[in-house]
Amino acid sequence: MSFQMYVPTRTLFGVGELNNLHSQKMPGKKAMIVISNGKSTRSNYYLDRTEEQLNMAGVETVLFDKVEANPLKSTVMDGSLFARENNCDFIVALGGGSVMDASKAMAIMSTNDGDLWDYVSSGTGKGKAIANTPLPIVAITTTAGTGSETDYGAVITNAETKEKTGIVHESLFPYLAIVDPELMTTVPPKFTAYQGFDALFHSVEGYISNKANVMSDMVGITAIENVSRNLERAVKDGNDLEAREKIAFGNYLSGIEMCVGSTSSQHSLEHAMSAYHQDLPHGAGLIILSKAYFTFFIERNVCHEKFIKMAKAMGMEDAKEPMDFINALTKLQEACGVSDLKMSDYGIKPEEFKMMAENAMSTMGFLFTCDRISLTIEDCISIYEKSYK
Structure with missing residues (x-):
């Protein structure tokens, strides 16, 4: 009956829980909100609602809106540079699995030098240790598919090498997750x-x-x-x-x-x-x-x-x-x-x-x-x- 279990993420689960984001202790003062390159997060007002909740919590925000399905390493590197340039001290991943995975990888590269593939342990990755603690992540999932709001891994595609693989590290567990089924009703x-x-x-x-x-x-x-x-x-x-x-x-x-x-x-x-x-x-x-x-x-x-x-x-x-x-x-x-x-x-x-x-x-x-x-x-x-x- 042996097993090991470590899932440290605080999770707010249930209909309407996005409305309680502002009452939670935040891991920083300035957040990079990460969304997909599509329209749904804006058109369904999930972005507006999230920004409002963060502002109520006293958090300043900037927006990175370039994540594609099957997120690319190049996008991760762009997002991490954006976070550095804007002095963000945490990331809010608002979207589905692609957004949450990309955000986790951005969290690594926002505090560590080099290329993401330096820290990937499989394929052509160099398997270097993550020296600096990644930025904290608040995961707000708008889909029910990957469980990425719960776990400590991210899957990213390297278009140059045609590799799609995961990077796993305990520091990638989200600090806070909001699983609000109300945000999933608009998924086609x-x-x-x-x-x-x-x-x-x-x-x-x-x-x-x-x-x-x-x-x-x-x-x-x-x-x-x-x-x-x-x-x-x-x-x-x-x-x-x-x-x-x-x-x-x-x-x-x-x-x-x-x-x-x-x-x-x-x-x-x-x-x-x-x-x-x-x-x-x-x-x-x-x-x-x-x-x-x-x-x-x-x-x-x-x-x-x-x-x-x-x-x-x-x-x-x-x-x-x-x-x-x-x-x-x-x-x-x-x-x-x-x-x-x-x-x-x-x-x-x-x-x-x-x-x-x-x-x-x-x-x-x-x-x-x-x-x-x-x-x-x-x-x-x-x-x-x-x-x-």
């Missing part, structure tokens, strides 16, 4: 689905990984139940606050799962896809891979009982066989309108599979060590092939 249906499946797969991968333990299992199966049983409702009615709140809870738990357990190589395989194809949403890539990926483990008799338990958590109460999980997963993807996603729609070609498999293993090989059985390059290529349409 397809992105609600992509993000929801990302949250789901964090816990599914963790549940069958070799890092699983009693704590991660408890957290993971609860996350799986909350996300899977409410995602269709949120996709069909974005204003369904009850569904949004339960998915947000599942996503928050999936972040904790990554702290007390681990994800697995499915994430490595997807990161290789979006490293070469920047426009591929991470959640969409995971959906494309998911049935072939999990079937691979079922066919090799890996933790059959856990697959049955996950199928039951997803609503298939009479599940008796491991493949019932795949059936439940297929049914959910069909209900959410994402069962027909195609690699080819994003420009991915079969001749890239070997290159992507090698990229996944060299760039994020550490997640392959979390699998209960070892995948070969040929196994990875086969999973890509079976996922291809």
